[in-house]
Amino acid sequence: MERIIKTSAKFGTKIAVCINKFNTNIKNSKQIELFCKKQDLPFIGRIPFDSDAVKAINNGLTIVDISCASGTAVKSIYNKTMELLFEDGGDLRS
DSSP states (O other): OHHHHHHHHHHTOOOOEEEETGGGOHHHHHHHHHHHHHHTOOEEEEEOOOHHHHHHHHTTOOTTTSOOHHHHHHHHHHHHHHHHHHSTTOOSOO
């Protein structure tokens, strides 16, 4: 993650962080959130591991096509990302 953040900074790209499958390693997820806080990086959410996601994919659907925890999280993260990208004077840290 740090390598990607450094690369992004070189290109002046805006940055925000979310954690996928956060509930599979809570300790690591907390470390990522703490890192974001220390680096003043926007942390925009957590996507849980969700067995319903596997079922959706096996049925040719996406997690946003069904009612499931991971789909709900992704929709929220998407909305937060759009707010940060288009907010006046806002910056995802460029």
